[in-house]
Amino acid sequence: MRIIIISILVSGSIFAQGFLHNMDGEVVDGNGEPILLRGFGLGGWLVPEGYMLHNQAWIEGFESPTDIENHVIDLIGQDEANDFWELYRANYVAQADIDKIAEWGFNHIRVPFHYKQFYDSTGTETPIGYAIVDELITWCQPHNIYIILDMHCAPGAQNGGPISDSDGIARLWLEDSYKELTIQIWKEIATYYVDHTLIAGYDLINEPVLPSGVSLEEFKQLYVDITEAIREVDNNHLIWIEGNWYGTDFAGLTPPWDDNMGYSFHKYWGQTDISTIQSYINLRNNYGVPLWMGESGENSNHWYYEVFKLLEENNIGWNFWTHKKVDKITSPYSALVTPQYQVIIDYLRGVAGQPDPNIAGMGLTSFANSLKIENCITRPGVIASLTDPEYGEISKPYATHSIPGTIPAAYYDIGARGLSYSDSDYWNDGDGGYNDGWVFRNDGVDVEGSDDDPNIPYTVGWTEAGEWLGYTIEDVFPGTYDVSFSISAPNAGGIFYAQLSGQNLGVIDVPSTGGWYNWEDIPSQRIEITEGEKFLKIQIVQAGFNIQSVTFDQVLSVDNQNLNPDNFVLGKPYPNPFNPSVEMNLLVDNSGTYQISIHNIKGELINKWDVNFLQKGNQIIQWNAMNFSGSLVSSGVFFISVTNQNKSKQRKVLLIR
Secondary structure (H helix, E strand, C coil): CCCCCCCCCEEEEEEECCCCCCCCCCEEEECCCCCCCEEEECCCCCCCHHHCCCCCCCCCCCCCCHHHHHHHHHHHHHHHHHHHHHEEEEEEHCCCHHHHHHCCCEEEEEEEEEEHHHHHCCCCCCHHHHHHHHHHHHHHHHHHCEEEEEECCCCCCCCCCCCCCCCCCCCCHHHHHHHHHHHHHHHHHHHHHHCCCEEEEEEECCCCCCCCCHHHHHHHHHHHHHHHHHCCCCCCCCCCCCHHHHHHHCCCCCCCCCCEEEEEECCCCCCCCHHCCCCHHHHHHHHHHEEEEEEEECHHHHHHHHHHHHHHHHEEEEEEEEEEEEECCCEEEEEECHHHCCCCCCCCCCCCCCCCCHHHHHHHHHHHHHHHHHHHCCHHHHHHHCCCCCCCCCEEECCCEECCCCEECCCCCCCECCCCEEEECCCCCCCCCCCCCCCCCCCCCCCEEEECCCCCCEEECCCCCCCCEEEEEEECCEEEEEEEEEEEECCCEEEEEEEEEEEEEEECCCCCCEEEEEEEEEEEEEEEEEECCEEEEEEEEEECEEEEEEEEEEECHHHHHCCCCCEEEEEEEECCEEEHHHHHHHCCCCCCEEEEEEECCCCCCCEEEEEECCCCCEECCCCCCCCCCCCCCCEEEEEEEEECCCCCCEEEEECCC
């Protein structure tokens, strides 16, 4: 991405000073050079919203900023609450956050604020908003990152939802006193920032929704009145106008009433073709005003990729909502829910009693500290979908994979749908989620958490016919390998196949393992693998199973092993599941007697015999699924143990009659 370097010197004509402005329907810098705005909204920072503070925080009475603030006061008192919010703001957005946004190549940020942060009803103090933004400017200045100020919560509330800190009624449009206060605050802000070139503009009212009975003429008039008040003190800055119905409907807002204004629309959910933005493009073409997509997000990586590519192809700048949330998969950074904070969440959900103020204080402090960027989880897939120009062209590894080794199923490649994976439900078009497990990855692939293996904390589930997963494997050691897949299924009938750079690994008929989380290693065929990078593809043919991992086990030989005397290597069972017999390679470095024993899943001894090897080397152990008496055993899970005088090794097998 191209980073635009601007001058911050205050000299010459107004726009030559470096102010962004409108020129023939484009946003240009002080030298008249076009600039495509790419940025992040700092949502949640100055305007906390319940849904961003935790997945379970859509709790009645815990959604709007005032609701949240009142709960904090109720938990720890006013003085401690003041300290908490100071720590919260300091950790949510710090210089490290701005440095990272600059590192990714973005050139502006949008700052959602509550009007109370720029208004003191007593007139005795300077509102805290100015100090906050002033510090933000010092962080942005080394990177030449622009700032757009967004009144996210207007006096009286501009819509009836919690995002505007409303009591359920959009009173801004119904009471003149709220309109007058909004005009006053914007004039004061413009007076203060009139000469600041890094301020890229004023986003006057976020996501307005007109109440019944309010006309489009009244809607436009408030915008005109605010603009005129700003122009009394500030002719430098762009003014951004959002449409009705959450920034989507610009009826009544044309023609433009100022030479240096633009229209800002929001885009969430829905489709990604040009028809979804054509009406906005028509505004620009008809009236010569710039467009800026001021808010979008809350969707899958593939949706981000398609939407922002569409916008840039049509020369429309954009801003992503938002760079950081709590326990979410949709943003570049996700703060952890600490156990101490979970106590507060449980109380707010009504499943636990109100914690003691000291306990609540520790919980809130731990939460605030979890917001530091260095304490957050990074979502590399989200970042790549926003920043990597090759996202739709080259499949790139999520993690380093090796052969030999085990590849977790959830660690499929980063890239667009159809390139790194394919999933039947891969974005939110208004009907809900796409990753049914709603953890770890932000693609259509359905991922859920797992406690079964500490080395594989996530698995892939909800498989459907036609879906597939791809894995770039860069570290490959050539040789002969047994390949197996860790699978769970409550019933038989699932089918998948796998290929390694076009080399077939086999078609797998999935057996019943006894449940969705009863994992079994299902073997594929033995293969020869050459050196060089490989691409593994797992293709779902028939659904009904979960995938934990795929393992490449090298078949050992005497030539490449240096074993200690009386040591041995026990290979993986093949086939597994099996019927009627199963075998394993046993590589020994010393002749001698080895005991073979079979136990069922209850630990009961089923069979036992001794084998005397007269020479070292590769041997074969075989079990024909018979017990002591020579009778065939029933289907089930069994453990085959091989023991000599120094050690014992065990493998698990599944017999399916």
